[in-house]
Amino acid sequence: xxxxxxxxxxxxxxxxxxxxxxxxxxxxxxxxxxxxxxxxxxxxxxxxxxxxxxxxxxxxxxxxxxxxxxxxxxxxxxxxxxxxxxxxxxxxxxxxxxxxxxxxxxxxxxxxxxxxxxxxxxxxxxxxxxxxxxxxxxxxxxxxxxxxxxxxxxxxxxxxxxxxxxxxxxxxxxxxxxxxxxxxxxxxxxxxxxxxxxxxxxxxxxxxxxx
Amino acid sequence: xxxxxxxxxxxxxxxxxxxxxxxxxxxxxxxxxxxxxxxxxxxxxxxxxxxxxxxxxxxxxxxxxxxxxxxxxxxxxxxxxxxxxxxxxxxxxxxxxxxxxxxxxxxxxxxxxxxxxxxxxxxxxxxxxxxxxxxxxxxxxxxxxxxxxxxxxxxxxxxxxxxxxxxxxxxxxxxxxxxxxxxxxxxxxxxxxxxxxxxxxxxxxxxxxxxxxx
Numbered sequence: 001x002x003x004x005x006x007x008x009x010x011x012x013x014x015x016x017x018x019x020x021x022x023x024x025x026x027x028x029x030x031x032x033x034x035x036x037x038x039x040x041x042x043x044x045x046x047x048x049x050x051x052x053x054x055x056x057x058x059x060x061x062x063x064x065x066x067x068x069x070x071x072x073x074x075x076x077x078x079x080x081x082x083x084x085x086x087x088x089x090x091x092x093x094x095x096x097x098x099x100x101x102x103x104x105x106x107x108x109x110x111x112x113x114x115x116x117x118x119x120x121x122x123x124x125x126x127x128x129x130x131x132x133x134x135x136x137x138x139x140x141x142x143x144x145x146x147x148x149x150x151x152x153x154x155x156x157x158x159x160x161x162x163x164x165x166x167x168x169x170x171x172x173x174x175x176x177x178x179x180x181x182x183x184x185x186x187x188x189x190x191x192x193x194x195x196x197x198x199x200x201x202x203x204x205x206x207x208x209x210x211x
Numbered sequence: 212x213x214x215x216x217x218x219x220x221x222x223x224x225x226x227x228x229x230x231x232x233x234x235x236x237x238x239x240x241x242x243x244x245x246x247x248x249x250x251x252x253x254x255x256x257x258x259x260x261x262x263x264x265x266x267x268x269x270x271x272x273x274x275x276x277x278x279x280x281x282x283x284x285x286x287x288x289x290x291x292x293x294x295x296x297x298x299x300x301x302x303x304x305x306x307x308x309x310x311x312x313x314x315x316x317x318x319x320x321x322x323x324x325x326x327x328x329x330x331x332x333x334x335x336x337x338x339x340x341x342x343x344x345x346x347x348x349x350x351x352x353x354x355x356x357x358x359x360x361x362x363x364x365x366x367x368x369x370x371x372x373x374x375x376x377x378x379x380x381x382x383x384x385x386x387x388x389x390x391x392x393x394x395x396x397x398x399x400x401x402x403x404x405x406x407x408x409x410x411x412x413x414x415x416x417x418x419x420x421x422x423x424x425x
Contacts, residue, residue, distance in 0.1 A: 055294035059311065060278055060286055064259065064294075080293075085419045086261050088272070088292045101263065101272040161315050162295075182294065186312040190294030 021167070024142035024149045033141050033148060034132060040175030041129030047072040047176065049197040051080075058187040070194065072127045077208040091208055092124065098210040107210060126168055126180050137166070147171050147178065161185065174199065233383040238346035238353060245340075247371040248354050251396050252335040255279055258399045260416040262289060267411050273297070275416060277399070286311075287330055300327070306337045329405050329414070332363050332377050333389050351375065361386070384408075 027033055053066040068082040082088040089100040099106045125131035132139055136159055137152035148170040154160045162184065169179035176197060183189045255277040262275040273291040280286055284303035290296045297317055301309040308327050317323075331337050338356045346353040347369070354365040364378040364385075374396070379387040386409050393401035405414040 053294060055290060057276070057288055057296075057299075059299070060276070060280070060288065062257075062276060062278065062288075064274060064276065064290070066292070066294075082292055085259070085274070090292070101270070104263070104270050104272070106270055158315075184296055186296060186299070188296050188312075192294075 021142050021149050021151065024144050027141040027143045027148065030141040033143070037129060037132065037148075037170065037175055043200075044129070044176065045074050045200050046203045047127060047194075047197060047199055048201050048203060049194045051192050051194050053190060053192045055190045056188060058189075070127075071203055071207050072124075073203050073205075073208060075128065076124055077205075078124055078127070079208055091210055093208045093210050096210050105211070122166065126166070127177055129170075129175070129177075131168060143172075234385065235346055235353065235380070235383070238348055241345045241347060243340065243343040243345050243354065244352070244371065247352075247367060248335070248338070248365045251365065251367070251374040253333070253391070253394070253399055254397055255285060255334070255399050259419045260403070261419055263415045265411070265413050271297075274419070285334060298326075300330070302330070302334065302336065306331075325407075325412075328358075328379060329387060329389070332379050332387070333391075333403060333405070335365070337363065353378075 047070070049070050051068055051070050053068070055064040055066075056062070057064070065084070066082055067084045068080060068088075070081075071077075071079040076092070076094055078092040080090045087102070089098075091098040095109055097108055121134060121136070122131070125134050131137065131150065131152060134152075136154060136156040138155050140151045140153075142149040142151065150168045150170065152166045152168070154163050154165070164183045164185050164187075166183070167179075167181040168177050169181075170176065171178050174197070176194075176199065178194055178197075180192045181189060182191075256279050258277045260275040260277070262273055264271045271291070273289055276286075276288045276290075278286050278288075280301075282303070284301050284307070286299065286301050288296060288299045296312060296314070298313040299311040301307075301311055303309065308331075310323060313323065337358060342357045344355050346355055346364075350369050352367050352369060352371065354367065356363045356365075358379075361379060361381045364380060366375045366378065367373060368375065374391065374394075377389040378385040379389075387405065387407045389403065389405045391400035391403055399418065401418045403414075403416040407413065
């Protein structure tokens, strides 16, 4: 009786984890993943890629699409340049954030706002692989044949008010993020897919210059 | 000294202040002209706008989606470029309003009320014909729709062939002005500007063309 109850519970847990992230099961070796992941990301100096972004408004059955280019350089430099639907530039460099929207330029310190500091860290950590060490989130690791999916649930109160969870898909070959999925408390979600990734190309510091 | 002259002077100055402050006083009141404003009402089906908000020295931008829903309500959603939702407002029926979502940082009664009234003006909502009236000068007609507080004005030329601008006002002077640009009546305007006159707060909207993949 006990054995069959345990079996049913195991099946239910397995079904639950599959239902949460279709095609993925909870990893049996999260520590092995953490070790391999941190070794692999230690060797990544820079990432250059294109991206497409899809925002889903669940209650309105609507999708809003954007595309752009992306540059990351160790350890805290990031440039996201939106091309469509209109040009928009964001640079994170050290503790500073620079935004250019048409003719308007804005620069501010990430430290001036805790929420900016946290969101800033999420972005950098998602691509650099440091997200697993971010104390604002609790991680669960899932996997399938070709990739890992890390589900991050916010622990910090102010992030809990904004995000239900953030999922990052890591491909098993390069150990880099291919998809970042941000799910808001309202159920709306934003999926960023990285394409044509180039690892460790030489990117001049001027790409991340904040004027 | 007898207090009368001082009281009289105060009364007189208040009287003239009142006259000079009331910017609609010189206009001549007349019964409303039926069917003038209705033809200028914009039709928002599913429009994506680039939104820029400037408020007391701060600049925020993003995407604003205005969508007419199957239940006849209109939804307005503001997200930043990275997809993060700032607010999701619903405008059901003739004058209903619902906040479906708003980030804690923007969840302030005064801000929500201001945004609600601004959007209601540009969507031509809350127009009770029984309370409406016209104010006219030589060449312009102010089509007035009294609100719970203040009045919404839709300002047209005399023959009612052109919508010049829209105003939200207190009982005496305008507090906000809105304009449509590149606008064919009955469609969604290409650009919209909203400018508050009593504090530094402006919103500009520019319609975006759908992406090829959409």
